[in-house]
Amino acid sequence: MTLDKAHELREQRAAKTAEMRAINDKADTENRDLSGEEQKRFNTLEGEARSLQTRLTNAEKLAEFERFEARGEDVSGNGSGTLTTTGYSLSKALTESRSGRLTGLEAEHHQELARDRGEVRGVMVPTEIILGGETRALTTGGTGGNLVATNLAAMTDRRRPALKIESMGATVLRGLSGNLELPRLAGSGSASWVAEHTDANRSDATFSKTSMGPKTVTAEYELSRRMMLQSNTALETVLRADLAFLLAQKLDSAAIRGGGTNEPTGILANGDVSSVTGGPIDADLASDLIAALESDNVSGTAAFLTNPAVMNLARKLQDSDGRNIPLSETFHNERVESSTQVPSDIGAGSDKDALIYGEWASLYIGYWSGVDLLVNPYHSDVASKGGALLHAFLDADVVVRHPEGFRYAEIG
Numbered sequence: 001m002t003l004d005k006a007h008e009l010r011e012q013r014a015a016k017t018a019e020m021r022a023i024n025d026k027a028d029t030e031n032r033d034l035s036g037e038e039q040k041r042f043n044t045l046e047g048e049a050r051s052l053q054t055r056l057t058n059a060e061k062l063a064e065f066e067r068f069e070a071r072g073e074d075v076s077g078n079g080s081g082t083l084t085t086t087g088y089s090l091s092k093a094l095t096e097s098r099s100g101r102l103t104g105l106e107a108e109h110h111q112e113l114a115r116d117r118g119e120v121r122g123v124m125v126p127t128e129i130i131l132g133g134e135t136r137a138l139t140t141g142g143t144g145g146n147l148v149a150t151n152l153a154a155m156t157d158r159r160r161p162a163l164k165i166e167s168m169g170a171t172v173l174r175g176l177s178g179n180l181e182l183p184r185l186a187g188s189g190s191a192s193w194v195a196e197h198t199d200a201n202r203s204d205a206t207f208s209k210t211s212m213g214p215k216t217v218t219a220e221y222e223l224s225r226r227m228m229l230q231s232n233t234a235l236e237t238v239l240r241a242d243l244a245f246l247l248a249q250k251l252d253s254a255a256i257r258g259g260g261t262n263e264p265t266g267i268l269a270n271g272d273v274s275s276v277t278g279g280p281i282d283a284d285l286a287s288d289l290i291a292a293l294e295s296d297n298v299s300g301t302a303a304f305l306t307n308p309a310v311m312n313l314a315r316k317l318q319d320s321d322g323r324n325i326p327l328s329e330t331f332h333n334e335r336v337e338s339s340t341q342v343p344s345d346i347g348a349g350s351d352k353d354a355l356i357y358g359e360w361a362s363l364y365i366g367y368w369s370g371v372d373l374l375v376n377p378y379h380s381d382v383a384s385k386g387g388a389l390l391h392a393f394l395d396a397d398v399v400v401r402h403p404e405g406f407r408y409a410e411i412g
Contacts, residue, residue, distance in 0.1 A: 018329070029321070089106065097122055098375050127174065168358075170363040176366050214366075215262065217247050218247075220391045224386075264396075267406050279409075281355065283330050293359065307342040359406070362403075363400055
C-alpha cells in the first residue's frame with residue numbers, strides 16, 4: 001500500500017513539475033519575464049510540489065521500513081530473524097572462531113544459523129552483516145598497510161556499482177534450509193453460457209512450479225600476520241564494506257543476467273521472459289514495454305531498470321523545439337533506476353544496452369542460512385608466513401516466478 005501511495009505522489013509531483021516547466025518555457029520562448037498570473041501560478045505549483053516532495057519522502061521511508069519488516073521472515077527455514085544484529089562484531093566473530101570458542105551475540109547467531117546443518121567449520125554470519133567478497137592479498141607492505149592504525153583516519157570506500165535488485169522490490173526469502181518449490185496457477189479453465197437444464201462445459205485449470213535451490217558464490221582474502229595484528233577496528237570496515245560487497249554484487253548481477261551454469265538464471269537469460277522490439281530510447285519504446293505487461297494483466301508495482309548509457313541518452317532527448325524532454329515524460333512517470341550491473345552487450349551483435357521493465361515482486365531471492373566465513377591459517381600459501389586465508393561462502397538463488405511480469409528491450 002505504501003509503495004502504491006509513493007507511486008501516486010511521484011506522479012502528482014511530476015505533473016506539477018511539468019506544468020511549471022511549461023510556464024517557464026513559454027516565457028523563455030517569447031523572451032519575456034513571467035506575467036503576474038504566471039508567476040502566481042508558478043509559485044502555487046512550487047509550493048504544492050514541495051509539499052508533495054515532503055509527503056513522498058515520508059512515504060518512501062515507510063516503504064523502506066515495510067521492506068525491512070518483510071525481509072527476514074523465515075520460509076521453511078531456520079534463520080536468525082528473532083535475533084538482533086545490533087552490536088554484532090565481525091572482527092570478534094572471526095578472532096574467536098580461530099580458537100573455536102565463540103561468545104556473546106556472535107555465538108548466538110552462529111548457533112541459530114548452524115542449526116540442522118551438521119558440522120560447520122568456521123563461523124556463520126547473518127546475511128544482514130556481510131554479503132560479499134574479493135580475491136586479493138592484504139599485507140601491511142601493500143594496500144593493507146593503509147589499515148595499520150598508526151594514525152588511521154576513517155577509511156573511505158571505493159566506487160562501486162549500484163546494487164538495485166532488492167531495492168526494486170524483489171521478494172526476499174531468508175533462512176531457507178531445503179529446496180523450495182513455488183507453485184502457481186498457470187492457466188484457468190473457461191466459463192460459458194448454457195441452455196436451461198443442460199450440462200456445464202467442463203474445462204481444466206493448469207498449474208506450474210518454479211524450483212529454488214542453493215547455489216554457492218564464494219571469494220577469499222589473503223591476510224598477512226602483521227595486518228591481522230595491527231589493523232584492529234579498520235579490519236571490521238574492510239570485511240563489512242569490501243568482502244561483503246562483492247558476493248552481493250555477484251548475486252545482483254546474476255539476478256539480472258545469470259546464465260544458469262553454477263549460478264541462478266537471471267531475467268535477461270530466462271527463456272520465458274519476452275522482449276519487445278528495441279531501438280533508440282524514446283517514450284514510444286517505454287510505452288511498448290508498459291503495454292506488454294498490461295496486456296498480460298500484470299497490475300503490481302512496476303519500474304524500469306537500465307544502465308547509465310541509456311539514462312544518458314534519455315536525458316538528451318529533445319522535442320521539436322529543442323527542449324529537453326524530462327525523464328518523467330520519457331518513462332511515463334514510472335520509476336526508473338540505473339546501474340552498471342545492467343549489461344551493455346546484449347543482442348545479436350553484443351552491442352545493445354538492456355532496458356528492463358518489470359513487476360519486481362515477481363522476482364524471488366532466496367538465502368540459505370547466513371554467510372559462512374572460514375579463517376584458514378594452515379593453507380600452504382600462508383602457513384609459513386603466519387597469515388591466514390579468509391574464505392566467504394554464500395548460498396542463494398534467484399528465480400523469476402512470474403515471467404510475464406517482465407519485459408526487456410535492446411537499446412541502440
